[in-house]
Amino acid sequence: MRKPGNKGWIVLCLLFLFLFIAGWQISTVSFRDLPGPWPVAETAWYFLSDPFYDNGPNDKGIGTLALYSLGRLTLGFVAGSVAAIILGVILGLNQTLFKAANPYIQILRAISPIAWMPLLLYSVQNSNVTALMVVFMASIWPTLANTAFGVSTIKKDYVNVSNILQMNPISKVFKVILPGAGPTIVAGLKISMGSAWVAIVPAEALLGSLGLGYFVWNEWNNLSLTSVVFAILVIGVVGVFIDFMLTSLAKRLAYVD
Amino acid sequence: MALLKVEAVSKYFTSPGARSEFCVFKDVSLKVKEKEFLSVLGHSGCGKSTLLNIIAGIEAASDGYAYLDGKQIIGPGLDRMVVFQNFALLPWLTVFGNIRIAVKAAYPGWDRNKIHQWVQKYVDMVGLKGAEDKRPSELSGGMRQRVGLARAFCVGPRMLLLDEPFAQIDALTRGVIQEELVRMWEDTGITIFMVTHDVDEAILLSDRILLMSPGPEARIMEEMHVDIPRPRSRTSVIEHPAYYPLRNRIIRFLSRKDEDDQTKCVNLVA
Numbered sequence: 001m002r003k004p005g006n007k008g009w010i011v012l013c014l015l016f017l018f019l020f021i022a023g024w025q026i027s028t029v030s031f032r033d034l035p036g037p038w039p040v041a042e043t044a045w046y047f048l049s050d051p052f053y054d055n056g057p058n059d060k061g062i063g064t065l066a067l068y069s070l071g072r073l074t075l076g077f078v079a080g081s082v083a084a085i086i087l088g089v090i091l092g093l094n095q096t097l098f099k100a101a102n103p104y105i106q107i108l109r110a111i112s113p114i115a116w117m118p119l120l121l122y123s124v125q126n127s128n129v130t131a132l133m134v135v136f137m138a139s140i141w142p143t144l145a146n147t148a149f150g151v152s153t154i155k156k157d158y159v160n161v162s163n164i165l166q167m168n169p170i171s172k173v174f175k176v177i178l179p180g181a182g183p184t185i186v187a188g189l190k191i192s193m194g195s196a197w198v199a200i201v202p203a204e205a206l207l208g209s210l211g212l213g214y215f216v217w218n219e220w221n222n223l224s225l226t227s228v229v230f231a232i233l234v235i236g237v238v239g240v241f242i243d244f245m246l247t248s249l250a251k252r253l254a255y256v257d
Numbered sequence: 258m259a260l261l262k263v264e265a266v267s268k269y270f271t272s273p274g275a276r277s278e279f280c281v282f283k284d285v286s287l288k289v290k291e292k293e294f295l296s297v298l299g300h301s302g303c304g305k306s307t308l309l310n311i312i313a314g315i316e317a318a319s320d321g322y323a324y325l326d327g328k329q330i331i332g333p334g335l336d337r338m339v340v341f342q343n344f345a346l347l348p349w350l351t352v353f354g355n356i357r358i359a360v361k362a363a364y365p366g367w368d369r370n371k372i373h374q375w376v377q378k379y380v381d382m383v384g385l386k387g388a389e390d391k392r393p394s395e396l397s398g399g400m401r402q403r404v405g406l407a408r409a410f411c412v413g414p415r416m417l418l419l420d421e422p423f424a425q426i427d428a429l430t431r432g433v434i435q436e437e438l439v440r441m442w443e444d445t446g447i448t449i450f451m452v453t454h455d456v457d458e459a460i461l462l463s464d465r466i467l468l469m470s471p472g473p474e475a476r477i478m479e480e481m482h483v484d485i486p487r488p489r490s491r492t493s494v495i496e497h498p499a500y501y502p503l504r505n506r507i508i509r510f511l512s513r514k515d516e517d518d519q520t521k522c523v524n525l526v527a
Binding site: 157160161163164165166167175176179180182253255256257 | 313315332333335337339343345347348349350358359362363
């Protein structure tokens with residue numbers, strides 16, 4: 001445990017930031033065409049000063065685009081996670097089923113969600129729905145695997161207690177099994193969310209669905225590398241924000257045995 | 258009629274890789290009368306916890322049957338609440354929540370208010386007032402087992418099954434909780450079946466003690482009545498003239514090698 005009041009890490013953290021920006025500046029001096037920190041900061045200021053502007057269907061502010069991406073992520077992630085948790089509980093409670101399904105889960109899990117895209121686009125013929133389904137596919141596997149594992153390894157005592165109390169299957173799942181497997185499930189959700197956020201950028205870029213990925217690709221087509229670097233930073237910062245939300249969820253569901 | 262009747266129950270395990278079955282205990286029969294406190298005393302590994310689990314309905318017997326109120330036991334139920342050696346509290350719930358989940362399960366028709374009052378009554382009974390919002394991880398072993406006892410008592414079961422309930426509690430606290438259990442047992446008049454390896458605990462608490470031989474193929478070898486008047490306390494028990502003869506008999510039994518176990522087996526079913 002770190003002693004309370006020890007704030008040394010903040011200084012170190014700021015030092016890393018300084019070193020990063022200095023290194024960035026030096027590398028842009030060597031490679032002339034790359035945008036340095038200052039032009040990117042100017043671009044950031046330009047985009048962030050009016051984040052929600054709307055100049056027609058394909059020209060919207062960076063805030064609006066981030067919200068598009070987040071909305072798509074949330075919808076696909078929630079749908080994928082609900083499906084994953086339901087399936088995971090079923091597999092976790094039935095070892096035979098789990099063993100039978102596990103090889104297929106491992107195969108499906110190894111496939112990049114982007115690889116599904118042509119097939120999905122061909123089947124549904126709608127780029128927005130396809131982008132959602134890519135997020136869904138990216139979200140489902142880690143949560144499914146973790147839920148099944150967490151449910152199947154839940155302490156026998158907890159199940160015995162629920163049996164002695166003669167709980168009906170619904171309350172058994174909601175009051176004992178899900179809380180018991182909660183920390184493992186949330187660990188899966190965090191991995192899923194990470195892979196979904198990673199998948200959403202190329203999906204939007206390739207499908208042309210409005211969002212941060214679309215913005216990156218659009219600015220590349222405009223040959224505006226400064227904006228591309230800015231977009232990269234935005235994607236990273238939003239990712240940190242999402243992870244922070246899931247970490248607070250994990251803290252609430254954690255328990256000490 | 259006996260409240261609990263165990264008839265010729267045997268338990269075999271087949272360990273993976275082993276050719277033959279391993280017999281934990283064989284032909285165990287016993288009866289527990291209404292409002293009786295019966296203890297089964299034996300070495301670790303003699304299968305006494307397995308026997309308790311069979312009565313609880315958590316494990317299945319390989320042979321024989323157990324009956325509660327004349328009805329065959331086929332699974333776990335609210336009529337046989339178990340107090341576990343390792344407490345088995347739900348760690349994500351508070352003290353209050355752990356008791357409430359049992360009350361809610363036992364009385365599904367009750368409204369919030371009634372449930373709340375009932376839970377509070379049992380929190381107070383085991384002396385956990387003020388600790389309602391703590392989680393099990395914040396409690397000592399003794400306090401955790403108080404929650405376990407409250408959870409078992411609050412549903413109003415036909416009988417309690419205590420599985421070495423105080424084995425993981427430090428010796429000083431153990432004595433206090435044992436006396437509290439005696440008091441709660443006297444107040445509620447509930448029937449209790451306990452397994453333990455603690456001789457003094459068995460004498461302090463029980464009306465009757467059954468001694469189990471060491472496994473494998475463990476059997477119930479002897480039956481002893483504890484003729485020490487109630488209410489009992491730790492000090493009054495050791496001062497009673499019946500205490501040392503009884504204790505010595507048990508200690509002798511537990512230290513004896515199993516030279517002639519089979520011949521001395523008493524039939525307790527009759």
